[in-house]
Amino acid sequence: MSEQPKKSAKKKVELDPRFVNYRHVWVCIESERGEVHPVSWELLGEGRKLADALGVELCGVVICGPGERGKAICGEAFQYGADKCYLLQDDVLQDYRNEPYTKALTDLVNTYQPEILMLGATTLGRDLAGSVATTLGTGLVADCTELVIDTETRNLASTRPTFGGSLLCTIMTQRHRPQMATVRPRVMAMPEPEASRGGEIIEVPFSMIEDSIITKVLEFIADDTRDKPNLPFADIIVAGGRGLRTPENFQLVWDLAKVLGAEVGASRPVVQAGWAELDRQVGQSGKTVRPKLYIAAGISGAIQHRVGMDGADVIIAINTDPHAPIFEFAHYGIVGNATTILPALTEAFKAHLSQLKKVG
Template structure:
């Protein structure tokens, strides 16, 4: 039995009605929206460009400039990253180059970013909620004595030019909007794939403001002796998969989760699951989907036996097509799924797998993924 999916009711970011007030005089020195461009070993993390697109929207609302901040070694792709920032909407780029910035270490990166902030005073500073970004954002906010809202799912600004940063709270059961009213800059981290990737538009290199790092190698406690890349072929790539199949507690047992793996294999898809499955040991943490796991934006997402609480919803609602399978017609996932199927996933998944196996050739699977 199929049921038409209910309209996706996006939670409101919230407001501060009746709280409008005159901002402190010293706030006037803080202007513009900044995005930290995460660069590691010559590669820019895609979340940087996703944030550049969101930063562009905020800057346009505020009527200010959008700036990228690039930190790294002179031969580590910094010039290329700075040039690319203009193709994603930046009006200017702050560039800090130094050989001791070749590899990420908290001390020199915190020093570089806080010095640039104290010199040029941004109103809003955005970083990706990656391993690097979370480490850096926390130490920068602490050093600057300002507020930081982590793992945001939505950003907006109000009439007071205050950043409203929305994130799940109380174990993912509620969404709240947090404002940093009395401190600047206003900082937030956003998980990869939460925001859509903006269109890249070829653009000439614009204004670049260079900043010198006032630090020496002997000032840094942490030393990098060697770098060993992760070559785990089985590591999940959920965030950038075009097709994802996931399971939840409705599958009833770890053995039944193999049904999800089987369907994913036939579709040439990635597989994952909800947080309770990680807690039970059915799947590894790198395959968890949701606010505390991976945020995904696939072209097709099949959720089998997942109830669809807020924690899971914010991790998948960017998908182009969500197909939900659940025995409970009142499951929250049907509120935002595009197609809802009310049935037992344990019975339906084998039938789907066999149907796709018969009908999909390798070429048709390529078309599905493309």
């Protein structure tokens, strides 16, 4: 498709008459065992902007089992910006399964006809989005990093990285509705919830009998999250790259992280060399992070790394090469050897913090 972007989207393409009455922006609120995935709130924040640009409502879709606090989830969705929530609760929707969830969401779309439908690019969201888009025969743009409304045509312009992240492309679904998109966790900012906001809950019945569903969930084995890093939600991250050269030098990253109460991140070569676990890889094929502070030592700033950490509030880069790409987007740069600068930073932070303690 984007192999030959000759067919220009500028050329006016008419919306298929079947879809002219499709209105409103929808976000699928992902919950498993009563836990809402934070990406859903991030999507509501983004959806709010789209709905306002179009002058339409923002609606959440909550699909879950009967005992799973569906109404409370709707209530939270209103706080994060939704005007309305469609709530489907049924025994067959207890655990995520492709077949009943696909039916639930496609039926809902056919009945209430939204113009935009967004899902998180999680294992659940990608499984469901691909199935729903195929069933509806509409377009789906994966892993978007930017979503805006083309006001002239009311079309959604979805931007995503292409070719391993080296370029971006903007994709539109012009003739079909809904326009579907997935977004990875932590790519969009988390909106501030407003406790006073409320909205309308529309309970929608769902009728599918268990006997007609072929796939059964025999067991759910929850991950052991003890001692597992949670990089996407870390406020401070110290990350090291190949420029550190040895696993011993990588220890210097840990030393600074300890003083700052930070998580440790890594570039891909570091993970491949086994100096850090896969859970710590930041970037396109790793985690997307949004910390308040990101310190990158010996990381060149390749685009595949950048897409995972560009959302950090403050980026400090340490690199021997003054022309390293990371200085193009870091906020503070230090040209120098990370193996001497990291320990100096550790000492300086330590001294500063003990000073603060004395004063405070």
